[in-house]
Amino acid sequence: MINKDPSSIAHKTPSVGLTDIEAPLDLLRMRQYRLGRVREQLKANDCAAALLIDPINVRYAIGSKGCCPIFQTHLPCGYVFVATEGPVVAFGGVAHKERVIGLGTVTECRPAVSLTYFQSGPRLPESINVWAGELASLFKSCAGGNKRLAVDRLDVACATALGSHGIKLFDAQGPIELARSIKSAEEILCMNYSLSVSEVGMARMREALRPGLTENELFSILAQTNIAMGGEWMECKILTSGDRTNPWFQASNDRRIRPGELLSFDTDMVGPFGYCADVSRTFFCGPGRPSDEQRKLYKLAYEEIQHNASLVKAGVSFRELTEKSYRQADEYIANRYQLLAHGIGLCDEYPSIYYRQDVEKMGFDGVFEENMTICIESYVGAEGGKQGVKLEHQLLVTTNGCEILSKFPFEEELLR
CATH class of the missing domain: 3.90.230.10 (Creatinase/methionine aminopeptidase superfamily)
Known part of the structure; x- marks a missing residue:
């Protein structure tokens, strides 16, 4: 049966002019619900944390829409670390820090390290090694001995660099999509x-x-x-x-x-x-x-x-x-x-x-x-x-x- 009851919540459309921070609906509750769904999936798959680069997954996990999601799909300039039990760290630039303040989902903001040849040129291997070292240190500080890190998108060089620190990578896309499938x-x-x-x-x-x-x-x-x-x-x-x-x-x-x-x-x-x-x-x-x-x-x-x-x-x-x-x-x-x-x-x-x-x-x-x-x-x-x-x-x-x-x-x- 197709439900057409006009009193349903699905028909109550908010007024024009809402923002991602202030609105006559509880967006903080929505962001916290989505982050909770991500963590449920990480726990179910025995992962200590997730590294998210896909702009859709980043948006889902912390609620930050960013200013250049299409750019992010081919030239990643930010990423998010989500501990199953621990901090949520958003990596980006100064403007990125301003966007995530007040979302209620991010524990800490840090500068992002370049992961593209566009930004680093022939120094890319050096940049990736710095990035992997920082991520490995963060991961081990909250993993409790668990070596499984869920990742949605990662170049071969980045995956190899994380592996050199004893981290075992797990495909995050399936669990994240399952998390996203049930709406609040x-x-x-x-x-x-x-x-x-x-x-x-x-x-x-x-x-x-x-x-x-x-x-x-x-x-x-x-x-x-x-x-x-x-x-x-x-x-x-x-x-x-x-x-x-x-x-x-x-x-x-x-x-x-x-x-x-x-x-x-x-x-x-x-x-x-x-x-x-x-x-x-x-x-x-x-x-x-x-x-x-x-x-x-x-x-x-x-x-x-x-x-x-x-x-x-x-x-x-x-x-x-x-x-x-x-x-x-x-x-x-x-x-x-x-x-x-x-x-x-x-x-x-x-x-x-x-x-x-x-x-x-x-x-x-x-x-x-x-x-x-x-x-x-x-x-x-x-x-x-x-x-x-x-x-x-x-x-x-x-x-x-x-x-x-x-x-x-x-x-x-x-x-x-």
Whole structure:
């Protein structure tokens, strides 16, 4: 059953203008909850500490969004040490120290040591040795003889340097994703705030849509709305029109949208508080009326996400969802979306739920738990076809079913 009770906490969206430090919701409690989830996973995997470099994991663990998360993905300029029982040390520059003061999750701030050739050039080995020595000393001071350090991302030279100090590395990504998968009430509120911003952007896109507008011009409305309303970045730039809607996964370009065409997009935006709004919709560009084929594709995609969402509730296994999921007609199988569902939080995350055609090769089992947040996906377009439809719901898993968090309406003229 899909819960649509408007009194649910998931519908209570905070007002515009919130910051990461002061807000009419308990962000300190959210940050402490997330740090606690990380430590639970470290303890469950017998790790004495974690070293986090991935900006998403850093954001989750301590609540600091930083000023350059995209830069951090390829040129790390900061990192966080989280002891399972002990200090949380944030490494960065002077500005980084100012950002983490007051978060309530960080014990100490220290200067970061360069880990990139960009910053150190041929002196990089020297820099890495200094870094490894400091990390090893910190680790051993709170490890109690345990030699296991969980790490999410690390270059070979860095891993080798830590190993030379007798530290055994453990992959942190799985445990951190499991930690991130169960949301607190505050996280759900933050996600709703991000979704509400995405819906403002989508409404502006719908209003602006007209023949002659380019795909890039239309997508820029969503991106501008996100940044102007406190959002952070766009994960992708997927928006296509006309014959570029089939196959899926093409970036927007300077193609001009023509009358009578479909326009499909995926928001894929990291909004306020760092939470992702991942919603797909398909519009019709007038004047005129949608064709029978366009309405057929739209209705099939709509039926798929509605059917699959109705199957989701706490206690249902991933394989059960796959087995009972909507069955697309043979002509659309080849171009199916890569997943029928996936987790969502600060970004796309665990779990990935595969179509029955792919589950033997890539699938895995698990169970939906209360307060997971997931996206239900559908793409319908025939192989070799000239158009396709992309739709996507974002929802909250409850014990009685799921609650749809994405409120942007579907297109009545395409459902007739």
